Amino acid sequence: xxxxxxxxxxxxxxxxxxxxxxxxxxxxxxxxxxxxxxxxxxxxxxxxxxxxxxxxxxxxxxxxxxxxxxxxxxxxxxxxxxxxxxxxxxxxxxxxxxxxxxxxxxxxxxxxxxxxxxxxxxxxxxxxxxxxxxxxxxxxxxxxxxxxxxxxxxxxxxxxxxxxxxxxxxxxxxxxxxxxxxxxxxxxxxxxxxxxxxxxxxxxxxxxxxxxxxxxxxxxxxxxxxxxxxxxxxxxxxxxxxxxxxxxxxxxxxxxxxxxxxxxxxxxxxxxxxxxxxxxxxxxxxxxxxxxxxxxxxxxxxxxxxxxxxxxxxxxxxxxxxxxxxxxxxxx
Numbered sequence: 001x002x003x004x005x006x007x008x009x010x011x012x013x014x015x016x017x018x019x020x021x022x023x024x025x026x027x028x029x030x031x032x033x034x035x036x037x038x039x040x041x042x043x044x045x046x047x048x049x050x051x052x053x054x055x056x057x058x059x060x061x062x063x064x065x066x067x068x069x070x071x072x073x074x075x076x077x078x079x080x081x082x083x084x085x086x087x088x089x090x091x092x093x094x095x096x097x098x099x100x101x102x103x104x105x106x107x108x109x110x111x112x113x114x115x116x117x118x119x120x121x122x123x124x125x126x127x128x129x130x131x132x133x134x135x136x137x138x139x140x141x142x143x144x145x146x147x148x149x150x151x152x153x154x155x156x157x158x159x160x161x162x163x164x165x166x167x168x169x170x171x172x173x174x175x176x177x178x179x180x181x182x183x184x185x186x187x188x189x190x191x192x193x194x195x196x197x198x199x200x201x202x203x204x205x206x207x208x209x210x211x212x213x214x215x216x217x218x219x220x221x222x223x224x225x226x227x228x229x230x231x232x233x234x235x236x237x238x239x240x241x242x243x244x245x246x247x248x249x250x251x252x253x254x255x256x257x258x259x260x261x262x263x264x265x266x267x268x269x270x271x272x273x274x275x276x277x278x279x280x281x282x283x284x285x286x287x288x289x290x291x292x293x294x295x296x297x298x299x300x301x302x303x304x305x306x307x308x309x310x311x312x313x314x315x316x317x318x319x320x321x322x323x324x325x326x327x328x329x330x331x332x
Contacts, residue, residue: 006314007074009034010051011095013042013061015174016105017080018051019303024078025053029332030310034068035061065098076310079104083202085112085119092134096126101316102134103309105302107203109136111146111322114209114219124320133316137309137323139301140166141203144293145266146210147323149281153215158286162211165267169274170249174299175239181270182228182247183240190228190247200226201268204254211264212256214324221257226250229271237272248272305329 008030010021017037024032035047035057042050048057062068065077077095079102082088088106095102112120127134136142145164153159170178180199182190193199204224212219229249235242242248249271256264279293312326323329 003029006030006076006310007033007072008310009036009065009068009074009077009100010047011036011065011077011079011091012081013037013039013047013050014080015176016299016302017078019299020078020080020306021047021051022053023303023307025057027307030307032057033072033074034059034065036063036065036068037061038063065094069098074100076101076103076314078306078310079106080306081106083107084198085109085116089119089123092123093126096123096130096132096134099130099132101132101313103306103313104134104136105138105306106136107138107141107206109134109320110138110141110203111206111210111213112136112320113213114222115205120320127320128318131318133313133318134320135309135313135316135322135326136206137305137329138203139296139298139305140201140268141206141210142323143301143305144279144281144296145204145207149283150211150214150324151328152281152283152289152291156283156285156287156289159215160284161262162264162284163267163280163282164207164265165269165280167269167274167276167278168298169272169277170270171235171237171272171274172297173270177270177298178237178239178272181249183237183249183272184242185228185247187228187230187245187247190250194226200250201252201270204252204266204268207266208254208256208264210322210324212258217258217263219256220259222254223257224252224254226252229269229274231272235272240272242272249274304331308332 046056231248281291283289
């Protein structure tokens with residue numbers, strides 16, 4: 001691996017972006033050289049102050065990437081803004097126009113050819129023209145429900161179906177995540193908000209698409225459903241006070257079918273005070289496998305995998321890539 005110190009710009013300084021910037025400053029081999037955010041409460045302030053460091057970083061948060069590049073050179077942008085293409089595509093194009101590689105935590109970018117083939121083609125073409133690499137990653141999508149199960153099939157002689165279940169106690173997560181799963185809403189309000197397509201977990205179609213495509217399976221049907229998890233007792237967190245009958249989270253299930261029937265089921269459960277917390281991967285085939293993970297903190301894991309992917313992306317060939325296209329991402 002290259003011994004070059006990779007200069008990184010953090011694009012987006014919300015909770016995940018700030019945590020990512022802090023982790024960059026803890027790691028050898030990478031250097032934080034800029035911070036970008038459109039929030040007027042952050043712009044102009046020292047990046048160290050905004051991300052919660054005890055000492056200044058020595059440069060301010062700016063609202064435009066071009067302002068960073070007027071002051072310093074950079075190699076890679078860690079992009080942590082929106083989940084949806086209509087919110088982040090112009091940002092990705094801006095970064096590529098500046099001639100920088102990208103590691104993004106935008107969920108719809110993790111495997112976009114199923115749901116957003118035209119946008120994926122535009123980004124891939126722009127990346128190749130710029131001679132740069134774009135990766136969408138995270139803990140889920142990007143790892144738990146796609147690249148990890150795919151790696152596990154390496155020790156199988158036959159795979160008949162794959163089931164992945166992720167259950168998490170959302171009381172341990174940040175406030176925006178608790179809001180994202182509908183905490184504190186009425187059941188009617190939850191259903192209405194879900195109809196807008198802007199609430200709940202994003203990434204199940206992307207994980208499904210990556211697995212099917214990599215294994216050479218034809219996805220003939222994709223279906224999904226979401227239901228609220230309703231509180232039977234009062235629940236209190238740092239961000240919400242939930243009364244019985246109010247929503248404390250959600251359960252999302254996605255199913256993917258080949259011409260022979262259901263091949264993959266993804267179940268995502270996130271709720272306040274959820275007693276079960278962990279990830280289970282079941283592979284039915286030869287042999288049957290059951291893999292359980294405990295302790296997967298979504299915020300910590302997302303920060304880790306994004307930073308750990310920086311060097312792989314810096315060394316990769318140009319284009320829009322996914323986690324299955326890169327050498328295995330590891331801590332370094």
